[in-house]
Amino acid sequence: MTRTPKAFALFAVFVLFLFGCASQPLTRSEKEAQRAEIRSMASQTMAQLYQNYPEAKARVRKSAGYAVFSDFGLKIIFGGGSHGEGVAINNATQKATFMKMFELSPGLGFGAQKFRVVFLFDTQEAFDKFVNSGWEFGGNTEAALQTTTQGAGGRLGVTVSPGVTMYQISEAGAIVGISIAGAKYYKNDDLN
Numbered sequence: 001m002t003r004t005p006k007a008f009a010l011f012a013v014f015v016l017f018l019f020g021c022a023s024q025p026l027t028r029s030e031k032e033a034q035r036a037e038i039r040s041m042a043s044q045t046m047a048q049l050y051q052n053y054p055e056a057k058a059r060v061r062k063s064a065g066y067a068v069f070s071d072f073g074l075k076i077i078f079g080g081g082s083h084g085e086g087v088a089i090n091n092a093t094q095k096a097t098f099m100k101m102f103e104l105s106p107g108l109g110f111g112a113q114k115f116r117v118v119f120l121f122d123t124q125e126a127f128d129k130f131v132n133s134g135w136e137f138g139g140n141t142e143a144a145l146q147t148t149t150q151g152a153g154g155r156l157g158v159t160v161s162p163g164v165t166m167y168q169i170s171e172a173g174a175i176v177g178i179s180i181a182g183a184k185y186y187k188n189d190d191l192n
Helices: 003-019 028-052 055-062 125-132
Strands: 063-090 096-121 145-148 155-161 164-170 183-187
Touching: 028 055, 028 063, 028 096, 028 164, 063 125, 096 125
Parallel strands: none
Antiparallel strands: 063 096, 096 164, 096 183, 145 155, 155 164
C-alpha cells in the first residue's frame, strides 16, 4: 500500500522536472533565436526524411501541410513523458505556426531518447484542425495505427487519423517505433 503513494510522488516529481515550472517571458531577440532554431531543426529533419525515403518528398508536396517536432523523452520506473517544440507549415501559404507538445506514458521502463516527429496532412481541414484546435492522442491510439507503405514495400509512415500520416525518426536517422499514447500538440503562444 505504501508503494503506490511513493510511486505517484516519484512520477509527480518527474513530471515537474520534465516540463518545468513557469518561466520568465522571452525577449524579442530570444523569440527570434528560438524560431530560427526550430526552423533549422525542421529543415534538417525534412532533409533526413527525404534522404531515407525519397518518395516522401512527393507526398509532402501534395499535402495540405506538414508539422515537424523535436522531442526529448524520459522514462523512470513507472512512467515517463516527453516534451518538445516544432513548427507546422501550411503548403498553400507557407505560413509557419510554432507549436509545443507533451506526452505522458505510463508503464515500466528506464531511459532517455531524442527523436523527431513529422506529420503530413492530406487535407486542409486536417491541417487546420491540428493547428487551430490542438491535438490529443489517447491511450487507444496505438492499437488503431495502420502502416503506410512505399512502392518497395518498406515502412514509410503510419496513419494516425484520417488524412494524417506520422513519421518518427531517431536522432541517428533511423525510423523508430511509433508511440503517441497520451500526447498533446498545441500552439506555442510565446512564438506566434
